[in-house]
Amino acid sequence: MGLELSSHLHPVGSFDLSDHPVPTGREEVWRFTPLKRLRGLHDGAALGGTGVGAEYDGPDGVAVEPLAAGSAELGSSGFVPTDRVSARVWHEAGQRYAVTVPADTELDAPAVLTLTGKSVDDATATHAVITIGAHSRATVVVRFEGSATLADVVEIVVGDGAQLTYVTVQDWADDAVHHSTQHAKVGRDASLKHVAVTFGGDLVRHDTTATYDGPGGSIEMLGLYFADEGQHIEHRLFVDHTAPKTKSHVVYKGALQGQGAHTVWIGNVLIRKEAEGIETYEENRNLVLTDGCQADSVPNLEIETGEIEGAGHASATARFDDEQLFYLRSRGVSEKEARRLVVHGFFNDLIRKIAVPELEESLTATVETELAKNVLKELS
Amino acid sequence: MSTLEIKDLAVSVKTDDGDKQILKGVTLTIKAGETHAIMGPNGSGKSTLAYSVAGHPKYDITGGSVTLDGEDVLAMSVDERARAGLFLAMQYPVEVPGVSVSNFLRTAKTALDGEAPKLRTWVKDVNKALEDLNLDPSFGTRSVNEGFSGGEKKRHEIAQLELLDPKVAVLDETDSGLDIDALKVVSDGVNRFRAKDGKGVLLITHYTRILRYIEPDFVHVFVDGRVAESGGPELAEELEANGYDKYLRAAV
């Protein structure tokens, strides 16, 4: 029958699928998403597919193992479905697995999981639980490639005093549909750097929520996306300051090019009554490269206590700066190359912030490939 | 040997109250090896002249011609003009966030030469050009003009002039906002460029101060979108003594 919400920043979850009616598109949380292109993930499409193959490569000290339905790990982040897609994943996921780093462990290399879609026909659901034990340090990278119709839930549990850099790279083929629900719980004095890089896919929607399990926790969310012709890329972020003296810092940057390129960024931050002394900042910048694109950007801050250190947000959508292009071109650089440089520059500081040395090169290469494919394409 | 020929150039900009004529017929010929100073009060159209020659899209050419060695400059795109041998040191250099100076310079050099510069000599050349302009080598890793002081931006323009080595350089108030030491450093850079064979310079300035360091062959007084008077270096001395009053009164 649907759940009673006092505001969409106070969602009430339920494991009961009947509490989650099929969305119509008029709901606040669905109003930007082209439901028709979700291939029934939000409705009744069978999710039992095995269309996504997984490959793991990582250092010793990480356990990657399947989980049975009903395992205690599932839900250990405090995740409770607040929408129909994730509720369906909860019940119907064909693959459930855990990635676990024990306490007091420092990984000497990133743990990399590569998920490769084989076909869009076989809708697939996966549920992963990533747990970093207390005082451990780890980098976990999940890469998505190929063609798929995928709904997933990723739970992230960062133990007290632990540090996790979690990177999710959506380098999908053009026809992929990916609905991802990510929920993180960050322990006392722990820190999570959550990085989302999205290039490919016909429709990619991420609902990423983070909460704190004690005071002193810190969350950084960095995002980089590039939407070209006809692509819909949506990031819905929600940092729920549930504990005092916690921090959140969100920076998402996107570029759009081509007819029908659509990006959506929703940056929700809730500062609860008990969250005294917190600090939050969120920022979204979009660079629109051609006509026919749409960048929706909605920062949203709800404050229930006045006792905070700081709270701010910024959102800006800009076109190419003609003066920058003129300056570069006046030095002999062609228009296309000048555009490529400006976009490269737009993303560059963010790539530096991601600061995963093993990843920087491949990330830069992916960005450059995307730029070459799009910005260097003959401009009509 | 190259010649930049500006003939009867008329330029307007679009404003909220319609088109506004700024250049009202400018004629100037800068031959190889010559330095021409253009001096004029603020708002007389000096930057408009510089930008129009470089091809800034804001300015509409309503009459006249610009040629470089007989080639129609006005028919060229902005980057084609640079590749033909024109360089504009801007009055207000533009910040390009996230693009490092060294990446920018290498990209520009590659575009101008049609091939990437040889890595080893290029790095040396860049460091020397920066050093010559009193810029620390660390500028190479900084974003183009971002967070540069006014003087650093101007010195960076002249470092580019030396590295990119055009045929004709237009310097738009490169001297403004520089203290005396920076002015000397910048003038030395321009003079090194001038000392090379066959280079033309169009030096735009508001003050006579820089002409003590860069001695022009010709001086043109620029008032209300036109050259009001042309002469030799002595004209600058006269301006120093009497200012623009005489010309401004004549223009009204």
Ligand SMILES: Nc1ncnc2c1ncn2[C@@H]1O[C@H](COP(=O)(O)OP(=O)(O)O)[C@@H](O)[C@H]1O
């Ligand atoms: N976009 C514009 N709209 C209106 N007036 C302009 C615009 N751009 C330049 N002008 C005017 O053109 C004149 C010449 O400007 P400029 O070429 O910058 O002069 P200078 O460089 O000699 O100081 C000035 O009066 C200036 O206000």
Ligand SMILES: [Mg+2]
């Ligand atoms: Mg000027």
